[in-house]
Amino acid sequence: MNDYINMQGSCSIGILNFSNFSFSVVSFTTPTGSGDTPYDPTNIAVTPVSTGADTGLAYSALGLDTNGNPISVPFGVAAGDRAVYQIMYQYVIDPGPVDAGMDLGLDPPNGYVTFNRQLCADSYFAGSSCYQPPSDGCGDFCGSAAPSQGTFLPIQSLTVGTTPTGFPLTAHLTLDPQVANFAEIIDTITLDGTTGDGAATFDIATSGSNIVPSDTPEPASFILVLSGILGVAGRRKLSRG
Secondary structure, three states: OHHHHHOOOOEEEOOEEEEEEEEEEEEEEOOOOOOOOOOOHHHEEEEEEEEOOEEEEEEEEEEEOOOOOEEEEOEEEOOOOEEEEEEEEEEEEOOOOEEEEEEEEEEOOEOEEEEEEEEEEOOEEEOOEEEEOOOOOOOOOOOOOOOOOOEEEEOEEEEEEOOOOOOOOEEEEEEEEEEOOEEEEEEEEEEEOOOOOOOEEEOEEEEEEEEEOOOOOOOHHHHHHHHHOOOOOOOOOOOOO
8 A cells, every 4th residue: 555655646457547545544443551553554455456347456454474574464453443444546547438337345354344435436525525627627626715616426435344234245336427537536444343242354355447438428628627637646625524
């Protein structure tokens, strides 16, 4: 994860170009005196995934063997701990195809674990909505003030997990609207070792984008809006809270 956060430019997986990664510990609670600490980006492995029409990322945890070499270990918390992590990034699609859906999976989970993906299609997170810039040149939120132009869209969300609410371990969501040009993503991993009898862990969490041919050509005006996306980190000027 640390390499993705610090990389210059983008990382391409097929026709998807990933960039602007960030990682945050939303919350971490542990019994007094346990000595447990949350993950940081150096503890997390990010692996490109490409299977059939699906292209995406997989998350797992890194540890060290007796010789100090990195190895894959269960991603999780000990009994009594609770942690929530968020990973945020963007991707741009090479002109032509579209992202028509998303898939999530956990393999294999133990205890109470959820993996949630939120997506803004051709738009950016803006509080509890997505903000889509207009195609007439006012694409950077019209400056630092609240945008007077553009469109607000609903966030599209999908969750898998093992909590008592009964989430499936694999799930698919058909996107509406589809992603024609770019997307902003927030992946949230919640591990709850305070409920049940023990630790909350998984080996790998995977997310995939369903890339299919586009039925309509992309308007030139919207392509122009995308011209500066990959080179601009920190353009999220609207609060996500």
